[in-house]
Amino acid sequence: MSDFDPLRGWRRPFLLLSFMAVLVFQLLAGLEAAATAVNDQSAPIAATSPTQPAYGVNFISWARGAPVSETRYQNGLSTGAGWNRWPMYWDDIEQSSQTPGDFHWAYQDTAVIADIAHGLQINAILLGTPPFYTTSPVVESSPASNFPASNLALAAPNMATPQGLYEPVFTDSTDIPGPGKTINDGNKWARFVFAAVSRYKPGGTIAQQEGWPAGVGVTHWELWNEPDLTSFWDGTIADYARLLKVGYLAARQADANAQIIFGGLANVSQDAEFYRAVMDEFVADANAPAYDYYHDIFATHNYHYAKMSWQYVFRASQVMADFGVDKPIWLNESGVPVWDDYPGPVCEPDSPYRASMSEQADFIVQSALYAVMGGADMLFFFQLYDDCGNIGGNHAWYSTDICSDEVIEPGGDAFGLFRNPDDPTNYCYTNHPQPETARPGFDAYRTLTTYFTDVEPLWWTRPYGSTPYNGRQEWLAFYKPATQERVLGMFTRYGTAETAVITTTNAAGTGLLITPDGVTQTITATNGAFTLTLPAATNQNNLDPTDLTYKIGGRPYILIEPDTLPPDVTVSALVTAVTDIDVAWNGSDLGSGMLDYDVTVAVDGGVAAPWLTATDLTTAVYPGAPGHIYEFTVYGRDRAGNESGGTAVTVSTVALSEHVYLPLVVR
Secondary structure: OOOOEOOOEOOOOHHHHHHHHHHHHHHHHHHHHHHOOOOOOOOOOOOOOOOEOEEEEEOOOOOOOOOOOHHHHHHHHHOOOOEEEEEEEHHHHEOOOOOOOOEOOHHHHHHHHHHHHOOOEEEEEEEOOOHHHEOOOOOOOOOOOOOOOOOOOOOHHHHOOEOOOOOOOEOOOOOOOOOOOOEOOOOHHHHHHHHHHHHHOOOOHHHHHHOOOOOOOOOEEEEOOOOOOOOOOOOOHHHHHHHHHHHHHHHHHHOOOOEEEEOOEOOOOOOOOHHHHHHHHHHOOOOOHHHHHHOOEEEEEEEOOOOHHHHHHHHHHHHHHHHOOOOOEEEEEEEOOEOOOOOOOOOOOOOOOOEOHHHHHHHHHHHHHHHHHHOOOEEEEOOOEOOOOOOOOOOOOOOHHHOOOOOOOOOOOEOOOEOOOOOHHHOOOOOOOOOOOEOHHHHHHHHHHHHOOOEEEEEEEOOOOOOOOOOOEEEEEEEEOOOOEEEEEEEEOOOOOEEEEEEOOOOOOEEEEEOOOOOEEEEEOEOOEEEEEEOOOOEOOOOOOOOOOOOEOOOOEEEEEEOOOOOEEEEEOOOEEOOEEEEEEEEEOOOOOEEEEEEEEEEOOOOOEEEEEEEOOOEEEEEOOOOOEEEEEEEEEEOOOOEOOOEEEEEEEOOOOHHHHOOOOOO
16 A cells, blocks of 8 residues: 555545556566575574564654544554554645745644654655646645545645756756755755755754754654656656655755655556666766765555565665665555454455455564565555545444345455544544454454564475475475574465474474464474464455465464574595595584584594684685595584584595606607
């Protein structure tokens, strides 16, 4: 989905999700090919970034005339999330062409101050061109109000490329920042971004007004939202690249420490390589590398199809690798609406791209497992409450047990971890008989923020198939360095229950099993293995009724156990050599992954002496001499500190006849 302002309604049509069906087929081939690199259980994935993820929720609060209720804040904090994501609409803030640069910040001030007071960090989104600044000017809009003004996409003016975008950022007619430089008023977007960052940054206008300590304020700024979707951005890829560059330079001029987020991608447009295309635009910009290609963080979105949370994150990491950069990747929108709870549509169980409440909880866990396996550093769930959804309105309450042909039930979008309160000032979906209560998705999200933290990708396999990537089950393993534990997520891929047999990683043979509802139990291995029954997948709510794939797998289990068992180590070499001896070794550890190796050598039955110590090499050449016997012994250590016993191989070097060294005489 995308940025919904609870006071405006959805900012794009729900039918745009139909593009997802096309995109899925385009991406499956790439997913299958890339998966071969990570799906071998015997080939651990090297950790290349700090432990992750951090967690956020969209719309814990938003810009409005008064702070959201304390109940809403406490519900948001109870998820375990530390971040809130919401938009600052430019067209709400700069309201009149008669007074350019006259910004109205009251609603934004209220939300920022309240968020900071509750200890939340903010992913602030800057977007929405004022009508009088569009490249094709139209009648300017009325000032912002508290009533939902639209249930569709951004209005045409608000998605437009702003006037002056290609003018220089600074008054010295350059795009080069520097001390004392000022923003060119002719570049309307630059002026707005600079004003917003200056106001809310640590040490900025509001920080001084509120007496915040050093470092407190808004530090993360997302420049637009879903620019790959025409209902948010009507410009070209080149136009968005310019918008990103201008915003980055203006924000950094206001706050040298500002973190700039690439506008989160919807991944439902025809251009699945939008990020690469924007990076290609910067190839001709000689200054782009010096300014980190004008963004510090890349953001992406995913809905309904859990596996694509890996695809979109992994694809972004490949783009970065191709351009020689390494940036955090945020999945800052992810979710699926439910059909079996008001606002429904409760009488439409096969509603496309929706799920049951239980399936929504399953999606939340699966999406997180996939995204972090792909390298995501931050996970945001969309969203805290239902608010107004795609459709808006406030229809009557219907229960699934009263559905009939006579019931006309328009439905809405029950995305929320919590149902809406019974509060007419919210305007939408206030008729639930259990208002402001949590859905099962809340427990699933809370399970993640409690147990799935500070982890690193370890390995990924799909067992019980003909290859490591087409099996009937999904296993994604992570390592938690702080506690030296393996965290293993497991679920079925298809519509049949499966038996999973998992080799234990600890001598006691015990593990903590956790379900998405937060229920935990200690289980015990038999003959060194845990045996679990994984429930069947059930969700086939796809746009095409002939598409019988499961976009959400079966109920996921998380198994956590310490790694106390040593790794398995092998060593090999040719049994004979002349002088140089090629030695190869390898280690496998399913609990924490291999750390390093010690290799010793004993000559002619003598005392073993160190050859290589704490090495991460797996091959080396030993300089031997003819006529000796060499015994190489390899000891492996895993990341939890467990050390294997020695594994040895013996090599004899041949003592060559003196005739070998005589010159060859040809008569």
